[in-house]
Amino acid sequence: MPELPEVETIARGVHQRLLGDRIVEAWFGSHKEPFKTPSARQAKGLEGRAILAVHRTGKHIVCELSAASGSLQCHPNAGLADEPTAQWIVHLGMTGRLLVSTPDAPQAPHTHARLTLASGRELRFVDPRRFGRLEFRDLSRGPGFTAPGVDPLTITAEDFAQLFHRRRLPIKAALLNQNLLSGVGNIYADESLFRARIRPRRLSGRLTRAELEALRLALSQVLEHAIRLGGSSVSDYVDADGVRGFFQLEHCVYLRAGLPCPLCQTPIRRILLAGRGTHYCPICQR
DNA sequence: ATATGGCCCTGGTTGC
């Protein structure tokens, strides 16, 4: 389940590889629309545009695109002068993958979109469960994509405290709410609460200022650490080159029900909270 | 403002 570190890893990988490349042809599968923009309109909108930058906003991958050109060449100075005029926004849902492939690579089942690039490579979107979403935005007709919540890597102590105080819901549910922070999912909610030694069921508004600051620090540290390790491969997550991450080896509680807590050896407990499997140490987290 | 449950969807696991 791609969360902030996995999405960041993929966005960086795609940026590094495809900067300056140009979309020659866009193919979309014909199953019932999993997309925000109808497939035909996306394909038409994407073709001919150069990739100026690829970055992460919340759990979304945003590709900044140039104006369309009839030329099939790559765009050697991409990003230096051009202002983007369109965006392609990818949300991976639970099982989505965005892969940079060579054209001869066999097409994985559940490939829903394939962008052929001027370099000959392809950018493929694969998503077995179809929880992912693809969207095309023409920036001459509307605003660029913005996440509803604040990025957990850059939020200040003051803003973090403001965001969570006086809310009457469990802190884990608040962490998962993308309208507050954008980018935190089930893995990093559980892992940051463990590192901050806070029980997931504690009400957000009942946390002290010190606890909230410990949580903010734990969250940003765990996210940064996970980005350095290329994310967590718990199900079948891979980056833009199909390479697995390593942060799952650093998990202290997530999917470790019954296994010993790394600090006190007490078996990790699993409960259901906000409809999500939730893992914590009953001794270390208060 | 918050809570709950359903929906989407497939693949892996469990149970008979």
Add this chain to the structure above:
DNA sequence: TGCAACCAGGGCCATA
């Protein structure tokens, strides 16, 4: 061994 029920959960929606 084979098949079906069940579970996983991010985001969104309707309802309470």
